[in-house]
Amino acid sequence: MDEKLKKDIEAIVAEIFSQNEEAEKIEETEKALSKSAEVISELTASLERKNTKEEEMSSELADLNESVANLKTELEAAQKEVKQSNENLAEAENKIEEMKRDKAAEVRMNELSAAGVALSDKKTQTSKVREMDDETFTSYKEELISLRKAVEDELHNSFEEEEGSEEEEGSEEEEGSEEEEGSEEEEEGSEETPPANIDPNVAVAAAMNLELQPSDNIINKYQKLGKAMADNMKNS
Incomplete structure (x- = not known):
């Protein structure tokens, strides 16, 4: 009787230990699964954040490209304005230079007339002295x-x-x-x-x-x- 009881007790204890081990394994598995789920969730969130960031970067890149295109257009327009301004400036300088030459020619012809050395062909002489330096x-x-x-x-x-x-x-x-x-x-x-x-x-x-x-x-x-x-x- 004692022997049988002993075996029964051992069997019960073994079953208890077996259940405890199984429970521990289940618990550990659950913990592992839970941790894996957390990791997966974090990875998913990270991936979503990455995708969102990439989308934001793509949007920013598109904005930058648009800004570059606008700046390029503005630069080309500014270059055209500068070119036109330079042409206008050169034209104005040429006109001023022509006016100076005309005035110088008039003054010089007056000097030649006063000195009595103005030629009868005043047009030719005026053209000649107009191009001279002092x-x-x-x-x-x-x-x-x-x-x-x-x-x-x-x-x-x-x-x-x-x-x-x-x-x-x-x-x-x-x-x-x-x-x-x-x-x-x-x-x-x-x-x-x-x-x-x-x-x-x-x-x-x-x-x-x-x-x-x-x-x-x-x-x-x-x-x-x-x-x-x-x-x-x-x-x-």
Whole structure:
């Protein structure tokens, strides 16, 4: 009896331990499943957050792309405006420069007229002095003045030579007889050509107008030209 009771008790204890182990396993399994569920839930939430973040980033990227496109459009428009402004500025500067040249040409032509060296072809001379810088114009003006003086001097010398020759002819005529003097005077009156009425300013202007671009040897050139013109005028 005791032996049987002992076995029964052992069987009951074994069953109890077995149940306890099973319960522990079940509990552990439940805990593991619960933990796994939590992990899965966290992963799901994390994935959802990631997807949401990606969507937000995609939206932000789209906004950035749109902003870049807008900025690019604005930049192109600004570049066009800058280009147009530069063109307008260049055009305005050109107009101002043209106005300055026109004014400079007017002032320079007034200076040339005051100095008596303005040419008859004022349009050509104005176009010429308009493109000169100050240094070139000063040199040009001085050269024209020197040219005018050289021609005037040559004409003046020619007039003096003519007057001297007339006085010499008059003294030679006085040495002859009255009859010869009378006949000679009659012949001279019929044959002699009266002195040319030469306007020096006209002669100077005519000489200067032959040359619009004076060279280095222009003074010597016009000295000869002035003498030749004076001789031609006296002999005409």
